[in-house]
Amino acid sequence: MAIWKRKRARGFVWMADYVDAAGRRHRISATTKDAVDKLRAEKLNESGMAPELLGDPNLTVDQFGKQWLKRLEGSDLKPRTIESYAQLYNNHIASALGPIRLRDLRRTHIKELLSAKRDQVIMRSAKKAASSNVDEEKPETAPKTLSKNTVRLIRACLSAMLAEAMDDELIKSNPAAVPSRRRGKKGNGAVSATERQKAIRPFSDPELEKILKTALEHDAEHYPLFILLARTGMRPGEAAALQWTDFSFTNRKILVERGYSAGELGTTKTDCVRTVDMSQELATVLTALYKAREGETLKKGWGEVPDLVFINAVGNPTDESRVRKRFARVLKKAEITGHRLYDLRHTFATQLLAKGAPITYVAAQLGHARPSTTLQWYARWLPQAGAGFVDRLDAPNTIWHQSGPDAESRETSADAGSEKAPEQLPVFGGPFRARTGDPLIKSQLLYQLS
Helix, strand or coil: CCEEEEEECCEEEEEEEEECCCCCEEEEEECCHHHHHHHHHHHHHHHCCCCCCCCCCCCEHHHHHHHHHHHHCCCCCCHHHHHHHHHHHHHHHHHHHCCCEHHHCCHHHHHHHHHHHHHHHHHHHHHHHHHHHCCCCCCCCCCCCCCHHHHHHHHHHHHHHHHHHHHCCCCCCCCCCCCCCCCCCCCCCCCCHHHHHHCCCCCCHHHHHHHHHHHHHHCCCCHHHHHHHHHHCCCHHHHHCCEHHHEECCCCEEEECCEEECCEEECCCCCCCEEEECCHHHHHHHHHHHHHHHHHHHHHCCCCCCCECCECCCCCECCHHHHHHHHHHHHHHCCCCCCCCCHHHHHHHHHHHHCCCCHHHHHHHHCCCCHHHHHHHHHHHCCCCCHHHHHHHCCCCCHHHHHCCCHHHHHHHHHHHCCCCCCCCCCCCCCCCCCCCCCCCCCHHHHHHC
């Protein structure tokens, strides 16, 4: 039996196969590996063909966890993802669940772990509220607090590890796949759509203008990179991997097909290649950068212009941590707080949506596989349609169209070409032409009481 990933027209799905009690092989699919793991376990239990567990029965969670992390180093996961899994496991999972035998791990253990982590989230919220009201020194022994998103990632890391153990037939099911039976409630540390949108902190138009102006004055070296992130919405790792051959200044297009992750060059985050548009301002800045790079090449005797667009003083790829620090300095100079480098990407998306760009276009520029992903993150910035849009559904010759946004122009044309003025529209709830518009109400007093 095996589990594998397969590409479909609407994206990737996870496939699995199993043999039922009659010896027939079946294939099943689901959108996530956890889901297909659970589905396969249910099918095996139904058929009475649940596999016999393999491996050392005394294998602990910590022993398997270290094996799993070692195995990830040779996988096709992004280096940053592997690094994140290692941090989550070592900082949160190993100490709490490590001594438990892998086969003895139950849903209860995981619920207790996540409950303890959620208590730290509540503590963080209370601490933040208290600090906003009272300005006092933090105690030296204050416990470390977590964000709600960190709790979600802890569960995701544990679920991925146990899915691998299930695939190795070391356990029968993945107890972290659905840690809470309360459907529709956020009992597993999941972040709601509202909370996700609140975590997005785009710059306002005046703030972005001030940031770029400050960068031009105080950090001209990184100004081209900052304006590229603001005008294309690229991820910082994608921008750092750009080469001059990726630009078409004639068509004002940029090819995005690679990115840096934890210092290693690879594919983009979604493993997809896309082409993004280049604004006229950005094209001017990058053209000037290339000319400056040609002069720098002659001065330093490099022989030819380096392939990478953004490099350090010795011609090597720019360091992402250094770029983040330089951007933080620019923000400090501009007197803007509470933001990070990645917010330039959020700003690009929210600005386009607020200006009426189609969500499919924004999704393509950002490199989202589906527009629904863009909608999930940036729905709050979509322009709200006015109630007048429903009037467009009415027949064009009805009197209701006399009160639309073009009413003034229609009245002018009616006065010029017709002696008959448009009929007055009725006002519901009050007199119309007579003392009362309702024939059942004959008295003004009754009308006032109605």
